[in-house]
Amino acid sequence: MxxxxxxxxxxxxxxxxxxxxxxxxxxxxxxxxxxxxxxxxxxxxxxxxxxxxxxxxxxxxxxxxxxxxxxxxxxxxxxxxxxxxxxxxxxARRRKRVAILVSRADHCLLDLLWRQRRDEVHMTVPMVVSNHPDLGDDVRGFDIPFFHVPVAKEDKSAAEKEQLNLLKGNVDLVVLARYMQILSGDFLAEVGAPVINIHHSFLPAFIGAGPYQRAKERGVKLVGATAHYVTEDLDEGPIIEQDVIRVSHRDSVADLQRKGADVERLVLSRAVAWHCDDRVVRDGATTVVF
Missing domain, CATH: 3.30.70.260 (ACT domain)
Structure with missing residues (x-):
């Protein structure tokens, strides 16, 4: 870029x-x-x-x-x-500082880090934060700090407080690269930067756990992904980008997951690149993308 x-x-x-x-x-x-x-x-x-x-x-x-x-x-x-x-x-010379939150799935995270290394997305990544330690070595291989912040099932407030200490004032954008935790309204209000999420579906469809198993059971002919800004209303934030890929009855659940991961990578990288180049204008529940 x-x-x-x-x-x-x-x-x-x-x-x-x-x-x-x-x-x-x-x-x-x-x-x-x-x-x-x-x-x-x-x-x-x-x-x-x-x-x-x-x-x-x-x-x-x-x-x-x-x-x-x-x-x-x-x-x-x-x-x-x-x-x-x-x-x-x-x-335009000022690169957006983009923090990435991730859980265990690595495909969106590593794709963004690879694109940032190749200067395909005009950004810097000052940190990656995860609720699991699994991807620490991969991230440090890009010379990027990795922070493991465990999230307790009973009370997420302590984890969110620690995340806010890392993020507030230090980043221009937060990207959820398959971060499998719901962010609270208080977190979104305090973080001081927009948050972009990649959803493993062409919204609104198959919302929730096991989307590819449910898609297989329904015999879908397309699988897709949606990148959107995060709001307090789960998966209802303004949509930035969407895409789909054709599948058939011959595809297994693993095939659907692999093809879906390909779409997720592309959709998220486009959304982040467009945001970093100031091509996305939010207007209420929708966006204008130049």
Whole structure:
């Protein structure tokens, strides 16, 4: 994922809010006045009359690290105060700090670490946290710190407190790479970063334990996976990416698990890469992905 749009003088501007005439012109005007050159611009509106507006702009501005504060102030005056829009200004060179939570299944975890090593996902991984010690050696082989935080069945609060001590203020994103624990509402409120989960199903279907056995029993012809942001409502968070693969009656449960794992890896890596490149805009229960 390295390239010119991740270099020092490239920025991303994410805008969202109530649609109205003149937003694109205002964004372009502010960037032009500041000396920026727009490299790409993607926009979407849910309805041109009273709908929601979304825009992702990539631009080049010489000496952006030193000029970002002034640009942000100009955007706040024109977009925030005059038009009532929300916006985020991001320096593209800054990699997202992504913590990964995992249990025993290693396929999604190792895929993300491999992609990060190859610079296919623009991120750093400051830590991997697990409720089991099994994957410690694999993670340390990538020169990444591994923390084993056991979770008691009767009371998860102690484990969540320890996890929060590791995560709060240290990461920009938390990824659940088949972390088989439900996070509490208090944890989600305190962690201070979005959380992305990979669900072993094309939601909403076969929710819960043993999805591939239940899929085999139902004779499904497709298995899939869903990457979504985590909310307090289990598996109901805004969906980022989904995909499926064809299967048949000839496939065993093990075949379904293997094919499903392939889809999980792809779906999760896309979702994380898109989030790290600021391509995903949350809007209530849904997302816009540029």
């Amino acid at each position: 390295s390239g010119p749009d991740h270099d020092e003088d490239y920025g991303r501007l994410i805008v969202q809010g109530a649609d109205r005439p003149g937003i694109v012109a205002t964004v372009s005007g502010v960037l032009t006045e500041q000396g920026a050159n727009i490299v790409s611009l993607d926009q979407s509106s849910s309805d041109p009359s009273g709908g929601r507006f979304f825009q992702r702009t990539v631009f080049h501005l010489a000496d952006l690290p030193t000029r970002a504060a002034g640009l942000n102030a100009a955007l706040e005056a024109r977009l925030g105060e005059q038009l009532g829009l929300e916006f985020r200004l991001v320096e």
